[in-house]
Amino acid sequence: MPSLAETVKEPEQLTDFGPPEYWPFLPPIVQRNYGKWKYHEILKPGVMVHVSESGEKVYTVRCGGTRETSTTTTRLLADLADKYAGGYLRFTSRNSIEFLLDNEENIEPLIKDLTDEGFPVGGMAGSVGNMIHTQGWLHCHTSAGDANGVTKAVMDELHKYYVSDELPAKLRVAFACCINMCGSVGASDVALIALHRRPPKVQYDKIRSVCEIPGTVAACPVDAISPKPYNGKPSVAVNEERCVYCGNCYSVCPAMPIADPLNDGLSLWVGGKISNARVKPRLASLAVPWMPNEPPRWPTAVKAVMTVVEAWRKGAKRGERVIEWIDRIGWPNFFKVTGFEFTKYHIDDYRLGETTMNYSNYVRL
Amino acid sequence: MSNETAKKGKKWETPLLDQLKEGPWPSFVRELERCATTSPRTEDLLGQLEQSYKDNVNHWKHGGMAGVTGYGTGITARFSAMPEKFPGCKEYHTVRIGQTQGYFYTSEVLRKLADICDKYAGGLFDFHASSGDIQTLGTRTDELDPMFAELRKIHFDLGGGGSGVRTPSACIGPARCEWAMFDTLRACQDFVEHYQDELHRPMFNYKWKTKFSGCPNDCDCSGVRSDLSFVGVWKDNIRIDQDAVKKYAEKMNIWEDVIYKCPTKCMSYDEKNGMVIDDSNCVKCMHCINMMPKALRPGVVRGAQIRFGGKVTMTVGARLGFVLVPFYDIEKDKKEGYPFLTELLDRIWEFWDENGASRERVGELIQRIGIGNFLEEIGLDPIPEMIAFPRQNPFIDFEEYYEEEGEEEEQEE
Ligand code: SF4
Ligand code: SF4
């Protein structure tokens, strides 16, 4: 196992030295074959092999984790890395954990240990990836729902599709707790986004001392806020007809609280895609405009996600991502097979400006 | 998971959260409980979250400042809105720590980070935050400087935040992927090292995100998650191993699974000619290569495509990044010290600085003033690769009109 001193040393600068050089953190087999990989194969759910031009093989075992990770679990993962992977491990950008093994014989014992510790092994082709999510009630002041709770409840249902590889194609699911969407969930196959649906309440007594009025007015994307004196002192008024509940004003001005236990809820979006394979990348479209926040397990939202997943699983041809399936059967059929109500809210009346650029990597070079 | 949880760490009854310990997926509540056994402040975090589950709203205060000396960012200050009831959450700040490229770690460095996280935070990590950073949760204001001092000893620096360059991230690239068309990890590390000041002392109108994916599969989601997206591409022909194609033909329907799905229908296959690809019409979507990795491989003339202006909803709406530079010879630029990239960014940032409004992402600015004007300002020619199709409305804002000879004089008289 590489010691601490072999991987990092104290920088000379006091600040701005940047993240540590990554090279010493790469397992030796990766260093030897960096840029020389030839092809890869998925051996079974959660296990793949990459073969180098040199003939060397590296085996990857992937398991799902929780983005919120205790130091106890971190040490446990470190121990597993020591036991099976020469002291190295990595995370994926979707909160999964990967062990890169140079010894094929370590695969099964590692999987057994991971499974015993409660980590599902899977998440590769034909599977759902781990759901990415934001901070939620646990740790963000603008959240309109909880991220960890919804994610856990959804992934409990999707677990069977993480550990197997029977889905028509890759499935990416995500959650964001407000439209700021840390993590850009809006291009996922299935996304839940927490929304407000009631205009902010101006705290007239407070606003003058804690907010800058012109900045607050300017923050609104739909010009719903105007300066309006209150009791002779500068304040603002909100045009409730115009407000789209985006929370921008609250972001810049604490005296415009918008969180509301009755009106905050979850919306469901489908058909986003990031990779360029077959069809261009796309943002997800609205499927269900609003569902209530129902802690601790959000049954309505979980059911809606599973409705889409099951309809797609049954209806899609092999290899079709959610949007490819929907494009083939058409949106009217999508609403029919899912039973979601189509409403006037599904018609986009928000003017976005230009829509004709090449939002993909499709270029004939 | 082993059951040493929560003898200690049970200051609060959490009947609602307890229901999230059931089920087959790993439970974040268990993670919080593990922290709570040694961290009283995380015990209170559990209590406050249970309170949110009862009340259907979060209980964090808006705003408040906290930072590390010498840095303008890296810390997200969090103050509880119920500090009397949950004193441990009174100050429960996030520390963003720049991740290693590709998220590779050793067991020893993780243990060291865990020690620091236990000592100066609530024993709780995010592996990783949406930006790519490692986050620790639960540091008090007066602990920030000492915590940073320990992080510095192991060469871990703060990540970005606020209206500046955010921590960039990259796909695993050449470390374990045969399709990496450029060295994503090196490019990302070079970028973050070069823009330390822009990262740590935010001076822009709003955030700026940068991501690197090695090929158009875009595993790092750069086309949607970043203002500045690099996606690896090749320029020459897909390399075909006809024997391997034949083997695939034995186990799959090449026409059904591959050829019909090619977006530009530039492929064909038969026994006699084998696989034939009209590479001049290939848009490098990766589909055929994904399906037959042993038979088809990307070409060898490689670089990156720069897409630009991608962002999510805040503040005026979501959009994907569009093609700004169809082929960027990143290896060549790297050898020379990145003159092309740094000069391009200087021009874009100057333009953004002069024309943008506060909290206006650069993609929103160019939407507001027009992409044509933006290109002119930054000195790039408009080219058809940038668009899906030309404009469909006739409201053309011509910059000048013709006049009859002598027209002007006439009017002046
Ligand atoms: S999505 Fe919104 S509420 Fe959630 S963590 Fe990001 S800013 Fe906070
Ligand atoms: S919530 Fe958004 S739309 Fe409504 S007033 Fe505030 S900024 Fe304007």
Ligand code: SF4
């Ligand atoms: S984006 Fe391409 S190069 Fe990078 S990991 Fe994904 S498939 Fe490999």
Ligand code: SF4
């Ligand atoms: S990469 Fe895509 S566009 Fe190019 S030949 Fe293959 S399927 Fe067709």
